[in-house]
Amino acid sequence: MSTSSNRTRGANKSASKSSAATGSTDIFLNRELSQLAFNRRVLAQAEDPAIPLLERLRYLCIVSSNLDEFFEVRIASLLAQNQRDGTPNILPAAEPMERIADESHALVERQYAVLNQEILPQLASHGIRLLRHEDRNDAQRAWVRSYFEREVRPLLTPIGLDPAHPFPQVVNKSLNFIVELAGKDAFGRATAIAILKAPRVLPRVIKLPPELSDGGMVFCLLSSVIHAHIADLFSGREVLGYSQFRVTRNSDLWVDDEEVKNLREALQSELQTRPFGFAVRLEVAKNCPEHLSHFLLEQFAIPARRLYHVDGPVNMVRLIEMADHISEPTLRFSPFHPSFPARLSDGSIFSILHKQDVLLHHPFQSFQPVVDFIRSAAGDPNVLAIKQTIYRTGMNSDLMEALIAAAHRGKEVTVVVELMARFDEAANINWAERLERVGAQVVYGVVGLKTHAKLALVLRREENGLRYYAHLGTGNYHPTTTKFYTDFGLLTARPELTRDVNEVFLHLTSLAKPKKLNHLWLAPFTLQKELIRAIQNEAAIAREGKPGRIIAKMNALLDESVIRALYAASSAGVKIDLIVRGACALRPGVAGLSENIRVRSIVGRFLEHSRIFYFRNNLAHDVYLSSADWMSRNLFRRIEVAFPVLDKTLKKRVINEGLNPYLKDNVNAWELDADGRYHHKKPRGKQKACGAQQLLMQTLGTPLSK
CATH class of the missing domain: 3.30.870.10 (Endonuclease Chain A)
Incomplete structure (x- = not known):
């Protein structure tokens, strides 16, 4: 700090x-520890019986997703800092890493206990079951075998480890299996260990046909399907033990601020190596044989305190796919629709902003007025220029399409795209390339400083000269998160604010020292x-x-x-x-x-x-x-x-x-x-x-x- x-x-x-x-x-x-305490508060939502059941499952998945990022970014950065200078990157007198590990293990253990003891049994009482191999009846097992032979087995490539088949490169957070074999292989050698990667193109949650669901809904996991038929992949060998496993790797991208000449090209290169950063955490099944988990720890150079035995899927985030299949409204929050500000319903947005500022409170009020603001600017012949910052906007965005349309119509469009927005880098690179193809001016902020400000500016020719209109917000220009994140946005034509916004854009594009701003910090x-x-x-x-x-x-x-x-x-x-x-x-x-x-x-x-x-x-x-x-x-x-x-x-x-x-x-x-x-x-x-x-x-x- x-x-x-x-x-x-x-x-x-x-x-x-x-x-x-x-x-x-x-x-x-x-x-x-404070971050872990936040995840305990999220987990408490999953424990709350007053919350609809599928929403409780979503909270469990959110905890898993948060923990993934906690290890990929925060713990990875601490480890990298320790490797660089030998000093822990934590606050003075902070708890040691062992305390963080203890808290993490306790959180994960409680998370799986909630899944197995509360969420899944209660879903089963509603006719929604997630079946393991031993719980499936003969008809269900036959269907799963057919599915395995038809959809899964053709995509599997087991790797028997020997000097010619070294331990394979394992992608960050991917599903894999370690298998211990008895006997000898086809060449008479006692190759004891094999690694099997689950194809990333296959769904992790599989819904069985209605006729096999006893009037409800039955699911099984891809990991369970592979487990049930793993012996079929090694004919002539006896499977002594096996376990699913997942490794979490450092996912923070890094570019040399002094050496980089083209940030987009440098980042595209870094994205290719992100899935193979150094290993931070190993997850295995609860019943994984100890010697197999130790073998994996050695392969990934991970200490034992960052080994997690989990009583269920090693990637709980994937269970969100099960929730997506279920439409039962009683198991979800009551539907909610944001309101549209009445003052924006009559007249053009520019004439309205002439008279008054408009405050938007998302998600209770719709984000659509912000999209309409940019769309109106794109289609208005009196609008000469649009400037906007983009931090996160997703793969599909009406707002970004409006900027592209504005550039098509010959307007001066300037977009400050933050390429280093963590886990949104690929989407932002895609938008940057599309914008450039239609003639928009795209810059990537300031190397070494992420552009996180949420600003949009419209320059419009009016009777008394050029007039500025602006949107300033606390949240991202993202069509999905605006429905679930609480944020404020301000639409304004106040010269004292819009002039400051324009100065910020001039600073970001020219890299000149910013002039003294009147109101913005x-x-x-x-x-x-x-x-x-x-x-x-x-x-x-x-x-x-x-x-x-x-x-x-x-x-x-x-x-x-x-x-x-x-x-x-x-x-x-x-x-x-x-x-x-x-x-x-x-x-x-x-x-x-x-x-x-x-x-x-x-x-x-x-x-x-x-x-x-x-x-x-x-x-x-x-x-x-x-x-x-x-x-x-x-x-x-x-x-x-x-x-x-x-x-x-x-x-x-x-x-x-x-x-x-x-x-x-x-x-x-x-x-x-x-x-x-x-x-x-x-x-x-x-x-x-x-x-x-x-x-x-x-x-x-x-x-x-x-």
Whole structure:
């Protein structure tokens, strides 16, 4: 973590005194343990019997997906850092890697227990069964054998290990099998071990025909199909033991900022090697023979503490395919349809923005107005230019098609595509190539700094000259995530904001030093400084005996300079509420350090993603929306923007929709204790249940009947 000692000397001094007063210098919580604690909160959703059954299964799959990325990126980066300089890349006085491993193992064990003891039995009670080989009847076994012979066996290539058949290259997170054989091969040699890769083109969850399902739905896993017939692949040999296995590899792409000449070409080359990064984690079946798991550990150079024996499929994420087959509405959340802002229903979007700003709160309100904004610009003969940043947008995007259409019509289209958006690199390269083919100007931000800001700008010729229109948001221009992530977006024609947006685009394309912006806070130049200044301003107000108040909502809070400033503000008497969905390194409620700080996390139906910063500022009620979390990477190593909500009515909306309900939530809220543990907030006595997301669905959205 980066620390700006010059800018936060006062905060550092105050925090040091406070920590000394408590008898501890460990004023920060461990990042990795905090990330694992977040996944425990997600797992709690899967454990909640009040949540529909298929949604509980989805939460289990989300935990698995999160853990995959945790190992692929976070643990891999710690290991890489240790290899480079021999020092652990963790906070001072943090727990050792053994504690992280213990917590990870406990989380995985509980995850499979929920699957096997709760989710699958309850699905079976609804006639939905996931059958292992021993559970299938004769007719089902016959069908599975036929499926194996017809669809699976022709694609299998077992590799018997010997000097001419070395251990094969195993792709990241792929399904594989290790097989121990007795007897001799066709050439009279005692080759004891074989490796079998499951074809990636085959579905991992297979639905059996209705006539074999006893009136319900029956599924089996590809791993189970292969297990049942693995002996058929080694005629004349006895199978002594076998296990499915999966290896997780380092998946963080790296390019040399100083040597790279064409970022897109360098990244395309890196993408080819991503599936074969160094191994980080090994998963095997629960009943895998010990000597086979040790053999695999040696092959992948993985220590025993990163070996996971799992009681089920080694890739639980694939079970989402089973949920996708099932349409039973009682097993899912009630359908929800976002509302369309009434003020955008009458007249052109440009004439509307002439009169007023428009605030959008997703997913409770539709993202369609943002798509319409770009589409209208693409088709408007008076629009001369469109500029937009793209971080994540997916493989299919109406918005990107609108940009391509605009370029086809001869408009000046400039797109800042972030090629290093993790796991979206290939999609972004594809869009960049398509945009360039139709004449759009495509740039890739700044080498070494990810462009994470969410900005779009339209330049339109009007009677009084050129007029700027802008969209500024907290979330990605992604058609799928806008339906499940909570985010705010602002459509505006205010010159004081749109001029700043244009200056940001000029900075990104020209690489010239950005001019002084009037309202936007821009990382890596001013965002951290302005945050610290705003926090310190509240502390100064509190020291004068006036109310100091900070409320902030974000995905993660890890930057030391910001945390120290918050500690100093707390010591000065500022009341601080932080709504941090994921990892949080700040310790709340410590006497003499953070007794005026509360931290809570909301985990519900939608993924909390908006970043909101509120400062009371002597009743000025400053409200900023941002793409940036309070992390060092966002403040110092990314292009990020925080923008103010200037319209008083919309400012109240942000407070009343994005902050206040979350502070009152006693359904999906978890409060952080000073020791790093979270406890679930629940209604007490006659207290009414209050869920922020549920309230916003009722007040903003348009629920549909089942």
